Amino acid sequence: EIDAHKVARPEVIEGMVQLIKDQGLVALIRGDAQMALDINADGVLTHSLEEMKAARALLAEDKIVGMTCPFDRDLAAQALEAGADYVLFNDPAAPTMPNVGFFNWWSTLTDVPAVAQGASTNDNASVFVKAGATFLDCSDYVWNHADGIKQGVVNMLYAIDLAAEKATLN
Numbered sequence: 613e614i615d616a617h618k619v620a621r622p623e624v625i626e627g628m629v630q631l632i633k634d635q636g637l638v639a640l641i642r643g644d645a646q647m648a649l650d651i652n653a654d655g656v657l658t659h660s661l662e663e664m665k666a667a668r669a670l671l672a673e674d675k676i677v678g679m680t681c682p683f684d685r686d687l688a689a690q691a692l693e694a695g696a697d698y699v700l701f702n703d704p705a706a707p708t709m710p711n712v713g714f715f716n717w718w719s720t721l722t723d724v725p726a727v728a729q730g731a732s733t734n735d736n737a738s739v740f741v742k743a744g745a746t747f748l749d750c751s752d753y754v755w756n757h758a759d760g761i762k763q764g765v766v767n768m769l770y771a772i773d774l775a776a777e778k779a780t781l782n
Contacts, residue, residue: 641655664695679698694779753767
């Protein structure tokens, strides 16, 4: 995910998108559906229901349109009804720990992917995996790991694999 508002030159963003796609990964633009369209990104992460609806109307059906959403069941259901391909749940007032129970509710409502944004670590990853979060935003843990980024990634992948294995055994 590339925050278009933090990179001043569109040609830099276009180069980043191409590099990401060349590696077989998905390139999403944060908050700018028109830019996502113009540079052929894989999709966009929007910040409101209105922005998400506009992006869904602008972008082709094969493009990914996601929306950030607080832990609000009504707004989440509206995003789902409006065609969100995924929803990133967060609580700006309490960014340290995502609402685990919310992911239980979401995973019983739909198969649309849910991202847990907050303080995901290898110690609490299993809680979110078991609760139904599809993706974890563990960027703070990985980028600030005392033993380096690589060790942070290894730790998170191991914790997620263990949680997924236990979930399938139960």
